[in-house]
Amino acid sequence: MDTSARISRTIATEIGARPEQVGAAVKLLDEGATVPFVARYRKEVTGGLDDTQLRTLSDRLVYLRELEARRETVAASITEQDKMSDDLAKAIAGAETKAALEDIYLPYKPKRRTKAMIARENGLEPLAEAILADRNADPECLAKGYLSEAVADEKAALEGARDIIVEGLCENADLLGQLRSFLQKEAIVTARVIPGQEQAGAKFSDYFDHAEPWAKVPSHRALAMMRASKEGVISMDIGPDPEGGKERAESMVAAQLETRGDGPGDLWLRKVAGWTWRVKLSLTMTVELMGELRARAQEEAIAVFARNLKDLLLAAPAGAKATLGLDPGIRTGCKVAVVDATGKLLDTATIYPFQPKNDVRGAEAVLLGLIAKHGVELIAIGNGTASRESERLVGDVLKLLPKGVKAPTKVVVSEAGASVYSASELAAREFPGLDVSLRGAVSIARRLQDPLAELVKIEPKSIGVGQYQHDVDQFRLGKSLEAVVEDAVNAVGVDLNMASAPLLAHVSGLGPGLAEAIVAHRDANGAFASRKELLKVARLGPVAFEQCAGFLRIRDGSEPLDASAVHPEAYDVARRIVKACGRDVRSLMGDEGALKRVRAEEFVDAQFGLPTVRDILSELEKPGRDPRPTFKTAAFADGVEEITDLKPGMMLEGTVTNVAAFGAFVDIGVHQDGLVHVSQLADRFVKDPHEVVKAGDVVKVRVTEVDVARKRIGLSMKKDGGTSAREARNERGGPQGRGGPGKGPRGGGGKPQTRSKPDSGNGALGAALLDAMKKR
Incomplete structure (x- = not known):
């Protein structure tokens, strides 16, 4: 199977599509098409892949191409060393991740002179082989036969043999894979306060004595601990469960040496296996797991930010009014x-x-x-x-x-x-x-x-709807948020004669340079009368026109279809539909009754299939429709203006300002947002707060808890009135962590996202719920 086919098959499995759909989408993207354009106007080519699938495809394509390039490099390097075998080639071809590929390559990777190399140069490899071959022989007795000018005594000989065996274990791809899998399931993240930092790091107090499974650490807690560690408040470690985990890891290493008996050789090799784990592999695995935890936490945090940003950008516009x-x-x-x-x-x-x-x-x-x-x-x-x-x-x-x-x-x-x-x-x-x-x-x-038109002028990272946004990879964050802005702008469409250059810059196929050129042309020549006039703009050629035209609207222009999302390339299909109805374009557009009688199948041709024809009919029914919701706003309660005005039991209306993994923040008009913990969002179990609310939603909440000193407000959207966060934790069975009293699944650290600076330390709502809030 060639590289392209392998990539298409892998991505297809991940996004729930067919390999040929992925291959077609990849070809379009490689030719310069944008995700919004492909999702909207190339449905026949891709088999209807939507923008979410295409974004995932685009991201995974980069990773998998890097993996394939590395696969070729590894194979070439091993072949040049004349060490390639059929089994090795098969293993390289079957590696599904970069980590697995590097495990295979490790024994063949050019390296600096190691202790094992020196031991081999000193003639100690036969000693290592002898110990492995005869477990009943005493290793010290065997070592006496390998003394030389370079090997002074039995101890030096055995250390050299150990170095050779240890290197083999550390480069054993099967062992590394087993240990990685074991630790990903069983490893424990522990955090301990650094003596003397208790007061300075009070905002991270939830992690002064904390432990929880690596596999279950949520994004906000992982990032909080990493921030605390970076600031020198806590020490952080990842390793096997103290209750038997270390012994299991050592036994996995020993199993590679087949130490089943009790002979002198087996006893010596077990010690070597324990030394290999403690000194070599545990450190390697800890670093790897820490990197995976950081990457996982960052991906989740970026996803939360992107989702909130999308909701904010697609919030209902109040409309064109003074x-x-x-x-x-x-x-x-x-x-x-x-x-x-x-x-x-x-x-x-x-x-x-x-x-x-x-x-x-x-x-x-x-x-x-x-x-x-x-x-x-x-x-x-x-x-x-x-x-x-x-x-x-x-x-x-x-x-x-x-x-x-x-x-x-x-x-x-x-x-x-x-x-x-x-x-x-x-x-x-x-x-x-x-x-x-x-x-x-x-x-x-x-x-x-118009929230969208104005917010695109601001760097997305400055809008402040994320959690721990400064602790994540800024390049990946920026790339993800730019994709969100692009999708939002093109989903809504842009008025060509009204849009600012910053808004036009996010239209498919344009960018800052062409956006400025469009505005300059508009200023010099007046409003565009048709989409075709875009081709008169300096540097805007046929390719850019193809990508952008369908997303730009011209109202009251010379071509009625320019006010819709129908692409100019499909105008002939639209006109055939209009002719079949016996009407002109202007009178038919918006007449849902007449268009409902049209059978889309009758207008399919060699170029445009059923999906495109149906899209055209939808546009003719509601030309230039805005996918954003109807505008409405929260009505703040009279007499409730400060946190001191709040009382438990109050029913209030507010606007969701931010949604995190642990709940939603709601503006109820008292200068700091209240928190609806995930357990208080509905009268049912809620795994992801985005299932219930999104940024910009107007919601009704009940006040459950007010901490004036720390400026923290607990809210509930439950019909039964909800409970306080403390009570909710107690109802769930108390602390879930392993760090003693109060060390439940709570996050902490960082600046709470309140409108006034909160007191550090543990509030009644728990730092896990509030300390991810970024100062507004």
């Missing part, structure tokens, strides 16, 4: 910006309703004036410091509006990343004469109108 953005502040005042329905900046102001000026009347007058002057329909209030006070101010202002005047809708929105945008080069180019602080108010207003 919007007032208010960035709350106290001493420096509240920054106000008004944008029109297209996001264009109309007006700005700074008001000082709070300490020290307390100019409430002046602030109300400014807001009333801006609302009247610009016909404001939406008011977006940032959720940072003084958010609830600002919301109350806006509420009072709306009560002052004359009767008969429709009051704008006020919404509290996340301002995560707004300050990053404000200080960015992009914001400086867009608003060169505007104060940095006022740019934040513009961003807050726009993200209410």
